[in-house]
Amino acid sequence: MLRSVVEAWLPLLGWLAACGVVLGLLVRFVRLSAPGRAPLSAGALAQGGRWRELPSCESGSVQSLAFVLTFPIFLMVVLLIIQISQLMLGIAVVHYAAFSAARTAIVWLPAQTDMDAGSDSERANHVLPGSLDRSGGANPMGGGGQFPYWSSAPQLGQAQGAGGVDKMHRVWRTAALACAPLAPSRLVTKSEPLPTYLSEAASEAWLLLAPRLVKSAYYKQRLQRQVDYSIHNTLVMVRGRDADGASGPTYNPYPGHYIRQYDQSVGQTVDVWVPWDPFELGWEDPVTVSVYHNFALLPGPGRFLSEKLVAPRTPDLVSRHLREQQGANHPLGYQRGLYVVTLEAHSTLQIEGLKSVMPYLHLP
Secondary structure (H helix, E strand, O other): OHHHHHHHHHHHHHHHHHHHHHHHHHHHHOOOOOOOOOOOOHHHHHOOOOHHHHHHOOOHHHHHHHHHHHHHHHHHHHHHHHHHHHHHHHHHHHHHHHHHHHHHHHHHOOOEOOOOOOOOOOOOOEOOHHHEEOOOOOOOOOOOOOOOEEEEOOEOOOOOOOOOOOHHHHHHHHHHHHHHHHOOOOOOEOOOOOOOHHHHHHHHHHHHHOHHHHOOHHHHHHHHHHHHHHHHHEEEEEEEEOOOOOOOOOOOOOOEEEEEEEEOOOOEEEEEEEEOOOOEOOOOOEEEEEEEEEEEOOOOHHHHOOHHHOOOOOOOOOOOOOOEOOOOOOOOOEOOOOEEEEEEEEEEEEOOOOOOOOOOEOOO
16 A cells, blocks of 8 residues: 555655745745845946846835735745645555555455345345446446456445345445544535435544534534545445355355256256356455545645646546536535545455355444
8 A cells, every 4th residue: 555655746846845945945035135245226227237236236116026026926835735744644544545445345244234134135155246347348447347247336425235234234334434533624515415324423433532623513524524525525335256156165156056956856966057146256366446536626726736746547436627516416416616636546355255155244
């Protein structure tokens, strides 16, 4: 993860170096006259004095001319440095969110989370049919839905799949909460967002760390705004590969397998064909979690940044360019003047665990 963060930082480090050079040139332009030299007068300027000596002129209002000319540029460069520094912090947080979501995936995908013990929708190493893309078409995230590759449906927002506990939704919740520190705590929607189970869970966790602050409605409201923004601006994709789906060893070979089973109608053991289950994942299969977060930029120079600043390595599914959010992806709608750039990170781990002979049932 550290190497990926440093590689993502390289373009930003170049921007920081360029801003440092610009600041150095501005400081050199407005430096005071050298010791032992008389300051340049306005009359000398009028008679064709050297313009590079203009900053050292101390006659009349000319002495403030250099400040008036350079201070707006100086302020914009300083704000740009602050914005780039925040982007570097945001890149690190999004990479941590991808790593945390991948750890959630390798723990929960092998688990049994059925609310009804007789249901098979969330058995061990199974996911909900609506969670995976098995249409057979090419997937924009890579891999597609054809064997041996699989990919999840995009996870965005609090909508959860029907028919039990959605394991993919747990992966998204991990990423959304991890990206919440990047979200703006100021009001960016047209009205105050309503409490959600994620914001309430964050408040309960914070209550253990800072009980005096959480009791204040002010801090709880700001935390709720951050979680709400992260909910509607963090997209998660999970994809993987059936590493041993055909060659084995596996309990779900492709395209299927025969088992010996007793047939009461004939009174003997016969071979029964068991088809391949497209919604069953194998053990130790690689799983890649991709996290995309709409990072809110600061007012000012942030709106002039472009997607080239963060150098995305894969197609961006959330926001290709800086754009003004006006009611997109949020029921309340966003205020004018909010500009974002999409940060992305990817993490690959292996699914842990085999099918348990005596599975432990995880209830919500």
